[in-house]
Structure formats: structure tokens, C-alpha cells
Amino acid sequence: MTHPFFSLHRQRMIRVAAATPPASVGDVPANAAATIALAREADTRGVDLVVFPELNLTSYAIDDLHLQSAQQAATRAAIDSVRAASVDLKPLLLVGAAIARNGRLYNCALAIHRGRILGVVPKTFLPNYREYYEKRWFASGAGLTGLTIDLGGEPEREPVPFGTDLLFAASDLPFFTVHAEICEDYWAPTPPSTMGALAGALVCCNLSASNIVIGKARERTMLAAAQSARAACAYVYAAAGIGESTTDVAWDGQGLIHELGELIAESTRFSRTPELVVADIDAERLLQERARTGTFNDAAAVAGHPELRFRRIGFVHGEDLADRGLERSIRRFPFVPNDPAKRDADCYEAFNIQVEGLAKRLEAARADTLVIGVSGGLDSTHALIVAAKAMDRLGRPRSSILGFTMPGFATGEGSKANAWALMRALGIAADEIDIRPAARQMLADMDHPFGRGEPVYDVTFENVQAGLRTDYLFRLANQRGGIVLGTGDLSELALGWCTYGVGDQMSHYAVNAGVPKTLIQFLIRWCIRTDQYDAETNHILAAILAQEISPELVPADADTGAMQSTESMIGPYALNDFFAHYVLRHGLAPSKIAFLCWHAWRDLEAGRWPEDFPADARVAYDLPVIRHWLESFCRRFFQTSQFKRSALPNGPKVSAGGAVSPRGDWRAPSDGTARVWLEELTANLPQPS
Structure with a gap:
């Protein structure tokens, strides 16, 4: 594919590699x-930057041989041989x-690009302890700035920049800016890469020898992750591998690529085969993170604005408009980790955040009871099991929860049965209020066609039912000394898929407002x-998970018997949650979100599925489908639904992926327009054929 949409560079992404050459x-x-062999391999793989180990040309563990003139x-x-070989190669080395x-010998990193030595960075912190x-x-190299070095060669070759004040910046790709430090530098309390990042480097690199001992690989990973998170950068780490002297130490060749604290790729350790670990770094994500994190800018000011002290060494890299694929795993469910252990840890935290938030609100409100409408759907189910656990934790009987199922004109027997079964299994106080008589009366009073016996199922017909349920819940809470528990989730609030002033938008406490639909499914x-x-409750929860998501406000189709399908109207929640994550957490442009979404969802093999995700629910989405639902999301999120979010009740923030509370992550005008986002999407995506 040749459209610029598929180009990594147009998406402000950089392909980087940590190299493990055979040492000697x-x-x-x-x-x-x-070195040259791996540089050529990197070139064929479309790599923009290759980081080699510390002293990979000289060798590290040669002791006093370093001081021999030969x-x-x-x-x-x-x-010079590497420089000459790089003439026809794309990557910055x-x-x-x-x-x-x-008269001094320095342990250095050299930046080489297309036959030119751009600069030489000496190591600042020299280890002189233990081995x-x-x-x-x-x-x-501490304090060495503004200097040059003559590396010899042809008479016309100019001295090259030398010092710890160098950034290497592609003049034609403003997001491709690199800082280099060496091994011990990032073990120091003040890594040089911190200043490099504050000066503008988006990719910080570490050329390391770092012999291996038990536990050190974990320590390196921790440091690289921490530095990429703290400095809001990508961090590429390359350690020396097999072949260095084993007189007193050994080597494992660990290569790591991190971005904002997340491990993107890592090498095979203890391999006797040369290796390039390659990954695509999202520079736009890094830029957005820095722009929205005031602490990063404050740190630059406290440090005296390092960008005023660093030299930016320019080079022309060349924009690549080819489709190089994507060397990076994009999670289909960005609110939910793929790794089972991390996912369990996240679910434990999310569930307990909700439980503790609700417990505190019950104590603060001095409420005798908690009133909740139970539909048998996902959201009310999750809110109810959170409420049951909150009562347990407070040492109060679950009968303090007053659950009401309120069947309307389209309530399914399966949903109603599940609601009753769940309330009984949890041991709450359960009751039923049939809202149909009141709804008929209201519709008749309004002179709605349905009130005259005509089968007109418009939005008024739907909202009369939804509104009545909430009216009953609030009056029941008044009557019985309680508060109303909201059930609406983050996904519905992002889309505006809720009725203003109704229980999925309005309550006394919106316990699910920080939890997207996909996370609720995994939480259950x-x-x-x-x-x-208990086992009975688990059986009911599994049955509820297996149901299609439906508002059940309009009677089933007379010919097919099909019920309302939420996802057929607003799009798959998997896609909508993907869009919401990258809008709320990272502020990415719609076309970039479409690019990432396409790579995550374009086929069943595009990314790893969480182990407990049902096989029969695994689907793929092509670019036209993604575009259609992304346009719908942009209209809903940026233009038509902010006024509902601006009036949200309190509720706990749960995910670092973002929230929509006007008192938290998201503040926006209620009368905004989606034009900018829709036009950006149209301008940058391939036009439908």
C-alpha cells in the first residue's frame, strides 16, 4: 500500500533497534x-536508528589493552570502515x-549517518567498584561541552562535535531527536538522558557492556522502564553479548526497547546468534505526553532549560512513505493488559477502587440503604456485585441493598430472570415495579401515538421508560433513607449513549463511570x-456475560424476533473503547487512532488475544469499518454528548487510561464541534474505493 496513511513517518513513528553483534x-x-553486517540488516528492515553495545568496536573487557596505541x-x-559502509545505509548508527x-582516553558513543560522523559523546559516569x-x-566526559574532535582521515574532513551536550536531530523529521548515554550513566542518580530529554530528545539510548550476574537483567529492565516513564521518552538499551572476555565475568546481550515505562520489545538473552530487536516508537504519543504533563515542563525550568545548553546536530534522514508494516504489538483492549498476571492485578485494583469508593460514599452520606435498578445487563450487574462487596466490607447486611427490577415494554424474559436470580443469589432485598402502566399514562398524557394504541417506538417512547425507572429509584431512596447507585459506564458516557437525567447518567454515586465496557466484561x-x-452467583454472572448488549426499550422485530442491539447502533464496544483510550489518555489525532486500530484489529492474528477472551467473540475489522465507527465516535464524543458528561455525579476514577469526569481527566465545552476531528480523518485516510 502506498498511501501516506500507511507510512510510519507520516504517523510520526520511528523504527528503532537494539543490536547484539557477536563480540570479541x-x-x-x-x-x-x-557491526556493518547488522547495520545492513537494519537497513533492509526499514530501521531508522540502531543502538550498539558499549565499546562494541573496541571490545570492553580487555583491561590494560585499552591503553595500547596499536x-x-x-x-x-x-x-572509518563503519563510516564508509554507512554511506548507502538508511539508519542512524x-x-x-x-x-x-x-592525551586522555574516552569511552564514547559515536553517531554515524550516511558516511558522516555526526558527533562523539563521552561517558560521564565511570564505574570503579566491585568488578x-x-x-x-x-x-x-563530565563538563565537556562545546568541543570538537579530529578523527583523522581525508584532509578535507572537518572536526566533529565532541561532548556531553549533543542531540542528534533529523532536520526533515522533527520528531526524530536522539540522545546517547553509556552504561553506568543510567545507573547514576542523575542520568545524562534526563537532561537530554528535557532538552528535546524523544529517543534516549544506552550503549552498555554490563556483564551479567543473577538479578541484573531485572535491574536493567527496571531502570530502562523507569527512565522512559520519568523522562517521557523512548529508551533503547543494548548490552554486550557473547564473545567478550569471560576472565572474571560473563555476558548475556540484553536488548530492551521501552516507551513511557512500557516494554515494547526485548532480545533473546545468552544467544550465540547476532540479533536486532526492532520496534516502532510512537513519537506523537511522547510529544502529547510531554505537552499534557506540566511536571515535565517544570523540570526543564528548574534545570535551567537544558535546550539552551545542548547542541542539536542536524542530519537529513529522508522521509519514508512506504508501508513498512508495524513492528509493535498494539493491544486490542488498551484498558486491559494481555498478560494474565498484569490483568489479574489490574482487575483486583479496579474492583477494589470501586468497592472502597462506594463504601466511603455510603459512610459519608449516612445512608441506611443503597437503591439500585437491576436490569440483568452488564452494567447494573457489575454495580450490584460491587455494592454487595462494599456492604460486606462495611460489616453491613446485604439486605441494605434495595434492588428493583422494573420491566418495560421490551424487557426480555432472559434479562428479567437473570436480574431476579442475581438479586436472590447475592441476598439483597429484591422487588419488582412494573413501569408499563405509568409509562402508558404518561405517553397518553403527552398525546404520544403509543398512548393512542399506535406502535410508534421513537426516542420519546424509549426515554419515557428510562426516565420513569430513575424517577422511581430516586423517590424510593427518599422514602427509605438511601442513595441511588448509578450504573452507567465510561464507554456509554464517552458516546453519550445514555439519557440525560436517567440512571446511566444521573445518580447519587456513579460507581461505574470510570470503567469502560470492555474492562467491565473482564472484571466480571x-x-x-x-x-x-459463590458458585451460584458465578453461574448467573457467566449467563449475563453471554447475553447480547441491548437497551431493551423497543419491542422485538415482529418478523425476525430480533431484539435491539446496542452495538449495531453505536458500534462495537471494543472499537469505541479503543478510540476512547487514545483520545482521553493520549490526545492522538483520529487518523493516527485509525492507523493503530487497523493494525490491532485488521485480522484475527494481528495481536494476541487475552487468554480468557471467548473464541466465538473474536472478530476482525477492516479499515472502512474502523473509519465508519471512528467518525461516529468523533461526532458523539466531541459534539453531541459533552453536556451529559458536564453534569456527571461523583464517581471514582479507575483506569490510568482516562476518565470523563469534568472534575478529573476531561474538561471540554458542552457546545463544541467535531469538525476539526472529522476533517482531519477525511484528509488523512485513504478514500473509500
Whole structure:
């Protein structure tokens, strides 16, 4: 595909690689050949940046051989051979070498691009403890700024920038800005990459030797994750692998790529085969994170604005408009981790956030009872099981929960049966109020056609039923010393798929308002799997999960018997939650969201499914379908539904992926327009054929 929509660069993404070449004990020509071979492989794979290990050209564990002039001369020759080989290669290469300058030897990272050495960054922090002895051979680069170094070669070659104040920035791709530090630098309390990030680097790189001992791989991963999160950057880490001297230590060749604290890709450790671990970094996501995180900007000010002190070394990279695929796993359910252990941990936290939030509100309100409408659908089911657990935690009887099923003109027998079964299994006080007589009277009073016996099922017909249910709940709460528990979830609130002033939008406490529909589904599965309730309750919860999501406000089709289907009207919740996550959490443009969504959902094999996701529910979505529902989402979210969110009752924020409370993550005008988002989508997506 050739449309710019499919180009990584047009989507402000950078393909990076951590390289693990075969190492040697000082065989510099062999090291250079291994470096060039991996650089060529990276070029064929469309990589923009390759990070090699510390001293990969020189070799790391050669002790006093570092101070031999023959070794230093061989290193200079190796640098020149890599430079010459890079002329026809696309990637920016960060290679490691020991370089002498003014009678001092420095442990350096060299940035090489298309036959040009862009700059040389000396290591700042030299380890000299336990097995490390670097101060015996190397000088620190601390304080060395604004300098140059003559690397020899042809007479016309200019000295290149030298110092710890260098950023490497593509002049034609403003989001491709790189900082380099070396091994111990990121073990230090003040990693140089912190200043590099504050100066504008989006990709921070670490060329490392780092011998392996038990537990060190976890420590490296922790540090790389922490630095990428703290500095709001991508962090590419490459450690020396098999082949370095094992006189007293050993090597594992760990390669890591992190973004905002998340591990995007990692290498095979202890491999005897050269490896490139490749991943696509989302620079737009990084830029948006920095713009919305005031602490990042404050830190730059406290540090004296490092961008004023760093030199930006420019190079022309060349925009690539080809479809290179995507070297990155995009979660289909961004609110829900794929990893089972992480997912269980998230479900535990989400459930207990809701339980504790509700328990505190019950105490603060001094409410004798909790009133809830129970439909047999997902949202009221989840709100009810949260309420039951809150009562348990407060040491109060579950009979303090007053559950009401309120059948209307289209209530399904299955939903009603599930509602009753769940209320009985949980041991709450259960009752039923048939709203149909009151609804008929109201519709007749309004002179609605249905009140005259005509089968007119318009929005008024639907909302009379929804409104009556809420009227009853609020008056019941007044009568019985209680508060009304809201059931509407984040997905419905994002779409405006709720009736203003009704229970899925209005209540005394909106316990589900911070939980998207997809997470509610996984939360209920987690409750079943971890036996939060008894076997009878688990059986009922499983039955409710298996139902199609429906508002059940309009009678079934007379010919087919089909009930209302929510997702046929507003789109699949899986897609809507995907859209909501990237709008709320990252502020990405619609076309970028479509690009990520297409890569996540375009076929059944595009991404890993969570293990407990039902096989019969696994589907794929092509780009026209994604576009259709994304346009619908943009209209609903940005234009037609903000006034409902602006009047939300209190409710706990649950997911770091975002919330819609006007007192929390999302503040927006109620009279806004979706024009900007719709036009951006139209301008940047391929036109339907």
C-alpha cells in the first residue's frame, strides 16, 4: 500500500533497534565487520536508528589493552570502515568505541549517518567498584561541552562535535531527536538522558557492556522502564553479548526497547546468534505526553532549560512513505493488559477502587440503604456485585441493598430472570415495579401515538421508560433513607449513549463511570475466576456475560424476533473503547487512532488475544469499518454528548487510561464541534474505493 496513511513517518513513528553483534576479545576488524553486517540488516528492515553495545568496536573487557596505541589505532580504522559502509545505509548508527583526545582516553558513543560522523559523546559516569575498573583507563566526559574532535582521515574532513551536550536531530523529521548515554550513566542518580530529554530528545539510548550476574537483567529492565516513564521518552538499551572476555565475568546481550515505562520489545538473552530487536516508537504519543504533563515542563525550568545548553546536530534522514508494516504489538483492549498476571492485578485494583469508593460514599452520606435498578445487563450487574462487596466490607447486611427490577415494554424474559436470580443469589432485598402502566399514562398524557394504541417506538417512547425507572429509584431512596447507585459506564458516557437525567447518567454515586465496557466484561470474568462470590452467583454472572448488549426499550422485530442491539447502533464496544483510550489518555489525532486500530484489529492474528477472551467473540475489522465507527465516535464524543458528561455525579476514577469526569481527566465545552476531528480523518485516510 502506498498511501501516506500507511507510512510510519507520516504517523510520526520511528523504527528503532537494539543490536547484539557477536563480540570479541579485542579483534577490532571482526567487531567492525559484525557491526556493518547488522547495520545492513537494519537497513533492509526499514530501521531508522540502531543502538550498539558499549565499546562494541573496541571490545570492553580487555583491561590494560585499552591503553595500547596499536589497539587505539585499530579502533580509529574500524570507525572509518563503519563510516564508509554507512554511506548507502538508511539508519542512524550509535556505535561504541574508545577514542583518545588530548592525551586522555574516552569511552564514547559515536553517531554515524550516511558516511558522516555526526558527533562523539563521552561517558560521564565511570564505574570503579566491585568488578569495574574504568577509571584506570578512561577519563570522564563530565563538563565537556562545546568541543570538537579530529578523527583523522581525508584532509578535507572537518572536526566533529565532541561532548556531553549533543542531540542528534533529523532536520526533515522533527520528531526524530536522539540522545546517547553509556552504561553506568543510567545507573547514576542523575542520568545524562534526563537532561537530554528535557532538552528535546524523544529517543534516549544506552550503549552498555554490563556483564551479567543473577538479578541484573531485572535491574536493567527496571531502570530502562523507569527512565522512559520519568523522562517521557523512548529508551533503547543494548548490552554486550557473547564473545567478550569471560576472565572474571560473563555476558548475556540484553536488548530492551521501552516507551513511557512500557516494554515494547526485548532480545533473546545468552544467544550465540547476532540479533536486532526492532520496534516502532510512537513519537506523537511522547510529544502529547510531554505537552499534557506540566511536571515535565517544570523540570526543564528548574534545570535551567537544558535546550539552551545542548547542541542539536542536524542530519537529513529522508522521509519514508512506504508501508513498512508495524513492528509493535498494539493491544486490542488498551484498558486491559494481555498478560494474565498484569490483568489479574489490574482487575483486583479496579474492583477494589470501586468497592472502597462506594463504601466511603455510603459512610459519608449516612445512608441506611443503597437503591439500585437491576436490569440483568452488564452494567447494573457489575454495580450490584460491587455494592454487595462494599456492604460486606462495611460489616453491613446485604439486605441494605434495595434492588428493583422494573420491566418495560421490551424487557426480555432472559434479562428479567437473570436480574431476579442475581438479586436472590447475592441476598439483597429484591422487588419488582412494573413501569408499563405509568409509562402508558404518561405517553397518553403527552398525546404520544403509543398512548393512542399506535406502535410508534421513537426516542420519546424509549426515554419515557428510562426516565420513569430513575424517577422511581430516586423517590424510593427518599422514602427509605438511601442513595441511588448509578450504573452507567465510561464507554456509554464517552458516546453519550445514555439519557440525560436517567440512571446511566444521573445518580447519587456513579460507581461505574470510570470503567469502560470492555474492562467491565473482564472484571466480571475475574470475579468468576477468583471466586469473589459463590458458585451460584458465578453461574448467573457467566449467563449475563453471554447475553447480547441491548437497551431493551423497543419491542422485538415482529418478523425476525430480533431484539435491539446496542452495538449495531453505536458500534462495537471494543472499537469505541479503543478510540476512547487514545483520545482521553493520549490526545492522538483520529487518523493516527485509525492507523493503530487497523493494525490491532485488521485480522484475527494481528495481536494476541487475552487468554480468557471467548473464541466465538473474536472478530476482525477492516479499515472502512474502523473509519465508519471512528467518525461516529468523533461526532458523539466531541459534539453531541459533552453536556451529559458536564453534569456527571461523583464517581471514582479507575483506569490510568482516562476518565470523563469534568472534575478529573476531561474538561471540554458542552457546545463544541467535531469538525476539526472529522476533517482531519477525511484528509488523512485513504478514500473509500
